[in-house]
Amino acid sequence: MRNLAIVLTLIFLALVAIYFFILAPEKYTPVNLYEQIIQRGTLKVGINIDSKPFGFVDEKGEIQGYDADLARYIAQYILKSPNAVQFVPVTPANRMLKASTGEVDIVIATMTITPQRLEILDFSIPYDLAGQAVLIKSTSAITSINDLAGQNVGVIFGTTAEKNMQNLVPSANLLGFKSYKDAYLALKNGSINAITSDDTILSRFAIDDRSVKLLPKRYSREPYGIGFQKGVSSREFKENIDFAISDMKQKNVINRLRKKWGLS
Secondary structure, eight states: OHHHHHHHHHHHHHHHHHIIIIISOOOOOOOOHHHHHHHHTOEEEEEOTEETTTEEEOTTSOEESHHHHHHHHHHHHHHSOTTOEEEEEOOTTTHHHHHHTTSSSEEOSSOBOOHHHHTTEEEOSOOEEEOEEEEEETTOOOOSGGGGTTSEEEEETTSHHHHHHHHHOTTSEEEEESSHHHHHHHHHTTSOSEEEEEHHHHHHHHHHOTTEEEOSOOOOOEEEOOEEEOSGGGHHHHHHHHHHHHHHHHTTHHHHHHHHTTOO
16 A cells, blocks of 8 residues: 555656646746847837828828837937838727737827826827817807817727717717828818817818818827837836937927927
8 A cells, every 4th residue: 555655646746747847838938028129120110190290101102200200219219220110000999909919019109198098008208298179160150169069079089089078078979080081071071060189180180271270279188108018028118218208308309300290
């Protein structure tokens, strides 16, 4: 009986050894996003190409804008080349998914830092500040946000404007659009009475087209941040991104970009 117990013990120990040293999965080591980007030699940037002057495609088919320039500056800081950028078009509806799954390293796409988004992504320090505005036809009788009660108001899927409007004017009829261009065309043809979004984005329509205008008041503060995967793997990357933004502010680069793209 004693010999049987010894044999069973040895078999058990052998099975434990086989599991831990042969069958057990390797210990998970978090990927360092910063080192991964350095090794790859390119920075994959999610950018909205429907938000001029922040991100758009020019007549040569190249992606330009405030956010594009910001991405190139960060690439210069991290990879020593402003051209070490691979732009990936995103929309307000899918940009968080693309960042959280690692399809892109960062998202620079007029994305407001909110407590809800901080549950899913990590963010840099703010690089700019916008305010929610309302775009209407120049001939419209609407004079304040309160006049939007019962009116058809366009919002862009995935933006903070939708939730803000639900709180500000619960009785407004919110209609979602995939792009700013679609919403703008709906305003022009009378399908909606107004568009609400960030003033920095809507202002371009008022500048280019005198048949529309912005109401003067702003209804929120929208700090723009750069979003990326949440967790310890992004810690060193965030430190470098934050340093780059702080450096841009200190050297007046941010102000020069704002002037370049007509934001100040």
